[in-house]
Amino acid sequence: MRLACPLCGIRDRREFTYQGSDVAMARPARDAGAAAWDDYLHNRDNVAGAVRDLWQHDPCGAWLVVDRNTVSHAIGGSALASEVPR
Incomplete structure (x- = not known):
């Protein structure tokens, strides 16, 4: 797999x-609670697709x-994280 770095190509x-x-x-927010942080740290979706x-x-x-x-494994694009709106 090849990735495009906007700075290096x-x-x-x-x-x-x-x-x-x-x-x-x-x-999650700092005060989100144990359940939200547990979910954030340990649970991930295994997405098939984009x-x-x-x-x-x-x-x-x-x-x-x-x-x-x-x-x-197709790459749709890449951008500097600082330039991507959240």
């Missing part, structure tokens, strides 16, 4: 570290949001 997946799904990007993930490009340190398909 197309790179092999081995240059990136997977940091989590879009669910991982949406943290997902949005957070990746870090190890050589340059950039944080990226990557749209990809878990079935076909």
Whole structure:
């Protein structure tokens, strides 16, 4: 799999570290309670299809949001995480 770093260009997946799904990007509030934090930390959907993930490009340190398909492994696009609205 090849990912596009907006700063460095197309790179092999081995240059990136997977940091989590879009669910991982949406943290509960500090005072959300134990059940919300337990769900956030331990429960994940195993989506077959389109997902949005957070990746870090190890050589340059950039944080990226990557749209990809878990079935076909097709990459729909990537952008710097700082430029993606939450």
